[in-house]
Amino acid sequence: MQWLVGQWAAGARTAEGRNSLSPTLLLWSYALAIAAVGCLPRIPPPIFLATLAVALLCCALLLQSRRRLVPLLLAVFAGAGWGSWHNRQALAERLPxxxxxxxxxxxxxxxxxxxxxxxxxxxxxxxxxxxxxxxxxxxxxxxxxxxxxxxxxxxxxxxxxxxxxxxxxxxxxxxxxxxxxxxxxxxxxxxxxxxxxxxxxxxxxxxxxxxxxxxxxxxxxxxxxKGLPAMRHWLRDRLVEQPARRPELLRALLLGDRSGLDSDDRRLLRETGTAHLLAISGLHVGMVAGFFLLIGNLLGRLIGAVTGTSLFAPAVFLALAGSLGYTLLAGAPLSAQRALAMTWVLLLAWQWRRRIGPGLAYSLALALVLTLQPLAFFGAGFWLSFIAVGALLLAFSHRVRLRRDTDDTEPGYARRMGRGFAGLLFSQWVVTLALLLPSLVFFSGFSLAGMLMNLVAIPWLGLLILPMLLLGTLLIWTPVSGWFIGFAGWQLDLLMGFLEQGRSMLPAWQTLALPLGTFGLFLAALGVLLLLLPAGLPGRRLGWLFLLPPLLPFLPQVNGEDDLRVTVLDVGQGLAVVLRTRQQRLLYDTGPLSGSGWSAGSQIIAPYLLGEGIPVLDTVVVSHGDRDHAGGFVGLVETIPPGRVIAPGLLTDRFNNFPQRTTANCRAGEKETLGDLNLLWLWPEDGEVSGEENDHSCVALVEWRGVRLLLAGDISSGVEQQLALRYPDLPPVDLLLAPHHGSRSSSSAVFIRWAQPANAIFSAGFRHHFGHPHPEVVERYRNAGARIWNTASSGAVTFSWSGAKEPRISLARDAGRFWYRKSADK
Structure with a gap:
């Protein structure tokens, strides 16, 4: 499909002349207006949009260039109006x-x-x-x-x-x-x-x-x-019965059902840059369209042999119908819907290639996708799809086709084959380069071997595996179906073996944090754009200079200023706190592990650390063994290796088999220095406790240049009273992590008077059945003059000190997305 896009872009001609940009500009204005409304922190009321539209149209009528300006304004307000109405309806159609x-x-x-x-x-x-x-x-x-x-x-x-x-x-x-x-x-x-x-x-x-x-x-x-869902389930059962070694891979490829994939297969696909092979997306929809396009082309040639007139329409019709059927069969996820819209636009543009150019087709696909789902641009797949297609159009649009060989000699055929392979290689290089930056932004890494792996895996999947699987599905009621599906399963198993060998021989997935900021991302994107421009343009190679910062992880970090940042992550009913200074990266607790296998360590903590430019942790403190505090540890260390693990009592034995350098105990009265952080362990007193109980929690007083933090785990009021007696002269703390998520059995009045917190934060689940924090506890802190924060209503909360006594505080739910504000607990 990449080669097809490139060939169409290289050979398409437009017949609009000087006015060819007009519809493209209108479509871009319409699409950007939809996206702009979706980015607003609040949905504008209809009266505001109507008033603004009337005012600007009146101004346009007074201008000499109104003939061009009025359609542009109409496109903008059509997009803004549709986006606003859709977003308002989406919020309204949720459980009160x-x-x-x-x-x-x-x-x-x-x-x-x-x-x-x-x-x-x-x-x-x-x-x-x-x-x-x-x-x-x-x-x-x-x-x-x-x-x-x-x-x-x-x-x-x-x-x-x-x-x-x-x-x-x-x-x-x-x-x-x-x-x-x-x-x-x-x-x-x-x-x-x-x-x-x-x-x-x-x-x-x-x-x-x-x-x-x-x-x-x-x-x-x-x-x-009986219907399409029942048919999908019936097909899943049939695939399980087929003689395939790994039927779960066939289910993922045909039905979009990835629930059967184990962690090893997922990791293999991610590390080799081929995870898209089993995720229903533009690649699969395009392959199916190409398969039916080939069948339709053969059918058209047969009709032409009989009638004397070769027809191309059957090929396009079959490709349109086949791609639609495959999308419905895969469950029509958002990614497949987006790919279907782009594929249909591409096929129709190719059919009418003398009347529609690549730029117009691209903008039409963009407008169509955002019309179907105005919030689609918030998904990573949207950017990956449109950036890949846009890069191919840009790279091939100004390439000149060489005249075809007029003879049928072997050298001419060999040259054609060579040019075809060169075009395939060039298209893969273009996509790899274009998706480098999005991969770093969305996934905090990239696969060095991805280009070579995909160069083999994509044709293998598109020419052998997927066609055989589709033929077997179409003939599912016949005895030969098992042969086709079995052959597809065998080839898919060989492909996975090839990827396994490639991972062992080539550089695989490279985890790389990208804390560039907006300006750095703009420069890197400009570098990619320069490199994708046609060869021969002056200064094109300078694009590598703009790409240098994200490709060199050892450069100084943008956010490496001399300050203390404490982020209490929103992990639901659990706890995870990240402390960052210039010399230390410390994590206190690793969040929960759910009964279904969801891990806060891999799903929340690791993405946050990588996004902030923290590829390794110096210290991980596991306060005690409860699942909501220690459950995320396994998921975390699969991506972020800790240098040292600290836990209470015998709990350290649980972490001896994990890849960290040392383990240690927290024990009352002991002091240690971690970089520029000074820690005083306040609890537990006994170093032989199991570490599994709430009252075994590691309690730490952390000091940084006069700023004091009290991390209290899940201790109860009984331990709180002992702390107040053991350390009667504790200075007031700047930030207190409320014990046990604000449970009624903790945060006693004696403890709050002893700690005298300026800020108290609760890490709790939204309207959880435990009822944390308890209203009486909240009132105690409020009466003591502490400012109160709750991750359940604010999302992750970040406190930053840079010498000033008052911290800068940022809330994740203030990120500007309108559905966060509507979801706030009033």
Whole structure:
């Protein structure tokens, strides 16, 4: 598909002449207006947009150039109006905050392929239970008390915890159920450089999240509705039955179902820069379109042989229909919808290539994608897709085609083959160069071997694996289907082996933080743009100078000023605190590990550290062994290696097998210096404790140039009283990490008078069933004159001291995205 885009860009001609930029400019203005409205911290009211539109149109009518200006303003306000209306509707179609945590009895239809995840073992369990995650469409409400029911047709993301074998057999895509559910307003942790789960739910149109909660009502299976979801589930079952060594790879490639991929396969694909091979995107939709284009072209030639007139229309029609069918079969995720829109524009532009140019087709695809989903530009896939296609158009648009060889001799054929391979190699180089910066920005790394791996893997997948899989799917009711699917599975297994060998022989994924700031990113993007310009332009090679900073990780960091930064990350009901100075990078606790396997260490802490330019940690303190404090450790060390681990008592034995240099205990009365941080351990007194209990927590008083921080773990009021007696002359602290998330059993009045905190922060889950922080505790801190912060309502909170006694405070939910403000707990 990359080569096809390049050839079209190189050979397309436009017939609009001097006016060819006019529709392109209008489409760009329309698309940018949609994006601009989505970036506003608040959605402008309709009256504001209407008043501004009338005012500017009146001004345009007074200008001499109104014939050009009026259409431009109309395009801008069409985009702004559509984006504003859509965003307002997206916010309105979410569960009201008043119904957060309420129970409903709903009739639903399963809309996605259920994903099975192994649950954590509970005490007394003989084997791990299975949790099912799925999306469901509301068909109606049976009971719900006085609360308004979810409107019919709304989408829910649900989890069925500890589902038995009968439930797993009956819960199929397309099946209908009466389910008692507890629903929650779409909500997610908000952290710098982290995945925006809340925004992702908003883009998908999810009305609420929740879980099946059998109680007074028993879940009731109704029937299996026949339709596209049921067909997808049936195909998944058929793929499992095929003679393939790894059917989960075939499911990911055909149906977009990646739930069966294990961690080793995911890591292999990421480290070799080929993760896109099994994620339904423009690559797959383009390959399917190309496959049907080839079939249609052969059909057109056969018709031409009979009628004497060669037809190209059947090829385009089959490509359009095939790409649409494949997108629907894959579940029509946002990435596939975006790829489908771009593919259709490309195919139609190629069909009408003498009347539409690459620039107009590109802007049309951009406008179409943003019309379908005005918030699509917040996803990384949007930028990767459009940057890759834009780079190909830019690199090939001014390349001159050489005249075809007029003879059929071997040298001419060899030259054509050589030029074709050179074009393929050049297109892969262009995409690799163009996606270097987005890869660093979104994923904090890049694969050095990605270009060579993709040069082999993409044709292998597109010419052998995917066509055979599609043929096997089309012939699924025939005996030869198993041969085609088996052949695809065999080839896919060989491809994974090739990637494994390549990873061992070539430089693989390189983790690289990119703290460049806005100006640095602009310069790096300018460097890429210069390098993609046509060869021969003066100064083109200077682009490498602009790319030098992100390619040299040993350069001084932009944010390496002499200050203390403390970030309490939003990890839900758990704790993770990052302390940064010029000489020390310290992490206090590693966040939770959920029963489904989600780890705050890999999903929140590691992306934050890499985004901030911290590829390694000097010290990790695990306050105690509770899952909400120590659970994220394993996920963290897979990406960020710690230099030293400190834990209470015997808990250090748990970390001896992990790749860090040393382990140590925290013990009351001991002092140590970590770079320019001075630590006084206040608790526990006994070095032989198990380290698993709340009252075994490592309690540390951290001092930096007169700034004092008190990190208190999960200690209870009993330990708090002992601390007040043991250290009666403790100076007032500037920041107190409230013990046990603000539990009623901690933060006693004696403790608060002893610590005298200027700022107190609670790390808690939004409206969690534990009810942290307790209102009485909040009132105690407020009466003591402390400023109060809560990650549940503010997201991650960052305190910065640079010599001044008063810190600068930034809240992640003040990042300017309109859905954060609407989600705030009032």
């Amino acid at each position: 905050l008043s119904a957060h945590g309420a129970d409903f009895l709903l009739q639903v239809e399963v809309a996605s392929l259920p994903e099975s995840r192994v649950s954590a073992l509970r005490e007394g369990d003989s084997e791990a239970a299975i949790n099912l995650r799925f999306s469901a469409r509301v068909l109606g409400q049976l009971e719900g008390g006085e609360l308004s029911s979810p409107p019919q047709g709304q989408l829910l993301d649900l989890t069925w915890y500890r589902a038995d074998a009968d439930i797993r057999r009956q819960l199929r895509a397309g099946s209908r159920w009466n389910l008692p559910v507890r629903l929650k307003r779409p909500r997610g942790s908000v952290n710098p450089h982290g995945f925006d789960y809340e925004g992702w739910l908003l883009r998908r149109g999810v009305y609420a999240t929740g879980y099946v909660r059998p109680g007074d009502h028993t879940p009731q299976f109704l029937d299996s509705f």
